[in-house]
Amino acid sequence: MAAQDAAVDSMRDREIGVEQEHLDRVYHRLEEKIHEAEFLMSDAVKRGQVGTPGALAERDAQVFRAGIHLNRLNSEFEDFLFGRIDLLLGKDGERGPDGAYTSVEPADDAVREDNSADIAETLHIGRIGVLDSDYAPLVIDWRAPAAAPFYRSTPKEPGRVVRRRVVRSKGRKVLGVEDDLMRPELTAYLGGDKLPVIGDGALMAALGQARSHTMRDIVSSIQAEQDLVIRAPAASVTEVSGGPGTGKTAVALHRAAYLLYQDRRRYAGGILVVSPTPLLVAYTEGVLPSLGEEGQVAIRAVGSLSDEAAGVEGATTYDEPAVARIKGSSRMLQVLRKAARGALEQPGTPRRTEDRDGQLSFGDGTDEAPATPTRLRVVAFGARVELNADELHRIRHSVLGGTAPVNLLRPRARRLLLDALWNKSSGRGRYTDPELAAELRSSFDEDVSTETPFLEFLNAWWPELTPRGVLAAMADEKRLGRWARRVLNQGEVRRFARSLKRLDSEGNGPLSVHDVAILDELQTLLGTPHRPKKKREFDPLDQLSGLEELMPQREETQRERAERLAAERTEYAHVIVDEAQDLTPMQWRMVGRRGRHATWTIVGDPAQSSWSDPDEAARARDEALGNRPRRRFTLTVNYRNPAEIAELASKVLALAMPGMESPAAVRSTGVKPRFETVRDGDLAASVREEARRLLAEVDGTVGVVVAMHRRAQARNWLAELGERVVALGSLEAKGLEYDATVVVSPAEIADESPAGLRVLYVALTRATQQLTVVSGERDLPDEDGVPDLLRD
Numbered sequence: 143m144a145a146q147d148a149a150v151d152s153m154r155d156r157e158i159g160v161e162q163e164h165l166d167r168v169y170h171r172l173e174e175k176i177h178e179a180e181f182l183m184s185d186a187v188k189r190g191q192v193g194t195p196g197a198l199a200e201r202d203a204q205v206f207r208a209g210i211h212l213n214r215l216n217s218e219f220e221d222f223l224f225g226r227i228d229l230l231l232g233k234d235g236e237r238g239p240d241g242a243y244t245s246v247e248p249a250d251d252a253v254r255e256d257n258s259a260d261i262a263e264t265l266h267i268g269r270i271g272v273l274d275s276d277y278a279p280l281v282i283d284w285r286a287p288a289a290a291p292f293y294r295s296t297p298k299e300p301g302r303v304v305r306r307r308v309v310r311s312k313g314r315k316v317l318g319v320e321d322d323l324m325r326p327e328l329t330a331y332l333g334g335d336k337l338p339v340i341g342d343g344a345l346m347a348a349l350g351q352a353r354s355h356t357m358r359d360i361v362s363s364i365q366a367e368q369d370l371v372i373r374a375p376a377a378s379v380t381e382v383s384g385g386p387g388t389g390k391t392a393v394a395l396h397r398a399a400y401l402l403y404q405d406r407r408r409y410a411g412g413i414l415v416v417s418p419t420p421l422l423v424a425y426t427e428g429v430l431p432s433l434g435e436e437g438q439v440a441i442r443a444v445g446s447l448s449d450e451a452a453g454v455e456g457a458t459t460y461d462e463p464a465v466a467r468i469k470g471s472s473r474m475l476q477v478l479r480k481a482a483r484g485a486l487e488q489p490g491t492p493r494r495t496e497d498r499d500g501q502l503s504f505g506d507g508t509d510e511a512p513a514t515p516t517r518l519r520v521v522a523f524g525a526r527v528e529l530n531a532d533e534l535h536r537i538r539h540s541v542l543g544g545t546a547p548v549n550l551l552r553p554r555a556r557r558l559l560l561d562a563l564w565n566k567s568s569g570r571g572r573y574t575d576p577e578l579a580a581e582l583r584s585s586f587d588e589d590v591s592t593e594t595p596f597l598e599f600l601n602a603w604w605p606e607l608t609p610r611g612v613l614a615a616m617a618d619e620k621r622l623g624r625w626a627r628r629v630l631n632q633g634e635v636r637r638f639a640r641s642l643k644r645l646d647s648e649g650n651g652p653l654s655v656h657d658v659a660i661l662d663e664l665q666t667l668l669g670t671p672h673r674p675k676k677k678r679e680f681d682p683l684d685q686l687s688g689l690e691e692l693m694p695q696r697e698e699t700q701r702e703r704a705e706r707l708a709a710e711r712t713e714y715a716h717v718i719v720d721e722a723q724d725l726t727p728m729q730w731r732m733v734g735r736r737g738r739h740a741t742w743t744i745v746g747d748p749a750q751s752s753w754s755d756p757d758e759a760a761r762a763r764d765e766a767l768g769n770r771p772r773r774r775f776t777l778t779v780n781y782r783n784p785a786e787i788a789e790l791a792s793k794v795l796a797l798a799m800p801g802m803e804s805p806a807a808v809r810s811t812g813v814k815p816r817f818e819t820v821r822d823g824d825l826a827a828s829v830r831e832e833a834r835r836l837l838a839e840v841d842g843t844v845g846v847v848v849a850m851h852r853r854a855q856a857r858n859w860l861a862e863l864g865e866r867v868v869a870l871g872s873l874e875a876k877g878l879e880y881d882a883t884v885v886v887s888p889a890e891i892a893d894e895s896p897a898g899l900r901v902l903y904v905a906l907t908r909a910t911q912q913l914t915v916v917s918g919e920r921d922l923p924d925e926d927g928v929p930d931l932l933r934d
């Protein structure tokens with residue numbers, strides 16, 4: 143036995159040595175390329191000094207290429223070669239642009255009659271492609287067509303692949319290799335020797351690793367059904383569904399990297415990834431940089447998507463479910479349309495008392511008189527001309543007749559005011575000669591419209607409205623009641639208005655996640671008046687198209703650049719929606735506006751939806767996507783939860799979505815979920831004790847999921863346990879994962895909202911190793927501590 147082990151070890155060492163040799167060759171070549179790139183850069187700058195248009199164009203091209211090399215080589219020097227495939231002879235002998243044979247199927251005579259075969263081609267797969275000086279592939283980019291068999295090949299449909307190998311390396315050192323045999327029935331030879339096979343495959347090794355607070359890329363172990371999604375053509379809408387842990391988020395992010403590789407020019411318009419929470423953004427934002435892509439991709443939480451939420455790090459406050467249901471619903475749109483116009487009438491600001499001739503005059507009612515002026519007086523041709531409340535009302539009514547954004551209607555309002563004043567002035571009818579009449583009218587307009595009283599009046603009577611200002615105006619229950627007539631009932635108006643009391647009169651203050659979609663909608667309804675743009679200072683680097691894109695480290699980091707581009711961008715070339723089942727109708731409208739001309743990838747799981755009315759959300763989603771054709775995929779394997787945890791979660795799934803199937807768990811740990819009941823009525827101590835126990839059992843992270851109202855409490859309970867433990871409200875657990883989780887009071891979570899059971903399903907499916915359920919009295923635990931909701 144010992145002799146056998148020693149033989150395996152020496153074979154492993156030999157194979158590691160083989161891969162090390164290849165990696166050394168690759169590094170050598172990379173260094174050559176870096177020198178080349180650096181030379182090109184300095185040469186390009188010298189040539190640029192010549193200054194002729196031809197030299198400038200040449201410099202552009204050279205700098206662009208050199209920029210690509212340097213930027214990529216520097217950022218991807220770490221651990222970029224991770225795979226290898228050994229292939230049979232292909233059906234035809236054609237090579238693709240990366241130097242590899244393109245044929246997917248083996249040649250008819252690739253396998254001999256005695257089931258033996260020779261390896262005809264070996265390809266190494268990595269994060270970028272590297273050619274040797276003879277243009278033979280040393281490494282194939284994982285996104286290139288030639289790399290697809292590394293992911294697609296299965297023992298059932300092996301294609302040309304005989305052996306798939308995952309190479310683990312750190313920096314320049316190869317640490318290990320893991321092989322999967324795709325054609326175990328063959329005796330394959332490589333260079334005359336039998337093809338060695340090491341280890342039990344890389345997937346299980348990857349899944350068993352401890353989790354940290356950031357997601358890892360899965361580039362070395364993408365599975366065939368996932369690869370189909372990642373490489374699906376970008377046309378129109380790609381919809382991906384799948385249960386918890388099936389890799390939807392991972393697949394969506396790898397797809398972004400793939401699309402950029404496939405068509406960088408097209409996606410220079412930017413890729414937007416919409417995520418449900420800032421926690422999930424933080425968890426996933428390292429994946430794209432690790433795949434060598436960052437600058438073109440903006441990952442945004444849905445609570446910070448709108449410009450209106452910029453500057454406050456987005457919204458993290460959650461409204462209580464009854465309020466969220468109102469704010470997220472498409473009924474909101476009707477209310478906002480009215481509010482956007484109604485907010486022009488401003489009540490409640492202090493009343494002006496002086497009323498000198500020619501001064502704007504505010505109404506003369508009580509202290510509560512509206513701040514909106516009810517009379518306009520100007521002096522024209524030496525006489526006073528006045529518009530009264532009725533006349534002003536008619537003008538306002540006529541201007542608001544159209545559907546144009548309110549702020550953009552102000553010039554029209556100004557025009558009609560001047561018309562009305564002119565009609566009452568002595569100027570009208572003074573001349574019969576049209577030319578003289580027009581001249582007089584034009585000087586009347588010029589004089590009146592630049593007078594302070596007129597300007598002050600216009601600012602008060604047709605102020606430029608801001609989304610935040612209108613949102614704040616809705617905190618006034620009476621006004622909101624008017625705007626929401628026949629749309630919201632009285633109770634809903636009261637709740638909604640009350641939820642906005644935390645904002646001041648200009649709308650400053652903490653926003654809730656659902657306020658953000660409202661602000662975004664208001665932004666569209668109000669419109670932004672055109673203002674002449676400030677001229678940007680001339681920057682000679684702008685001439686170097688491509689350089690500043692590819693060499694961002696000179697001026698700003700990749701991340702800063704992504705942030706800047708995202709802030710400047712209002713629309714994207716591709717929109718990826720993660721956890722799409724959670725978007726409310728109003729959020730779909732907000733996201734839809736950012737992808738009007740985009741292609742889309744939408745990933746989600748209806749069984750995890752925290753939105754109470756999935757049909758309404760589906761309608762809003764259809765509206766956002768229009769009639770673009772859709773291509774649908776389903777992922778079927780749960781890579782996160784061991785079978786023991788998946789089985790428990792499936793009990794809640796059966797209650798939440800009867801008839802819906804759980805994805806099959808890919809592994810089992812033999813560790814069953816634990817059930818604890820609160821001891822001595824001390825929930826804090828019980829949870830703390832369990833978290834402590836789990837910390838000792840797992841190497842990585844522990845997540846404690848509680849009902850939303852216990853969020854702050856739970857953070858206090860766990861404060862002293864260190865950074866490996868995180869307390870989460872049920873809605874925040876979305877998309878995240880931990881080595882172990884504690885789910886506190888399933889009944890509390892399930893009762894939180896109409897979507898509570900689905901939220902509980904999310905909470906129960908976060909653990910990669912161990913799960914403990916802590917029940918309180920409300921959970922009606924049996925004598926084994928199993929809560930009512932989780933019993934058979």
Ligand SMILES: Nc1ncnc2c1ncn2[C@@H]1O[C@H](COP(=O)(O)OP(=O)(O)OP(=O)(O)O)[C@@H](O)[C@H]1O
Nearest residue numbers: 360363364365386387388389390391392781782877
């Ligand atoms: N092919 C793979 N190789 C290795 N790990 C994988 C693979 N596919 C998925 N995983 C791992 O499985 C876990 C779940 O993946 P991910 O979070 O993308 O799933 P999800 O479908 O988005 O889950 P949820 O719907 O619960 O949010 C992650 O740790 C991910 O890295």
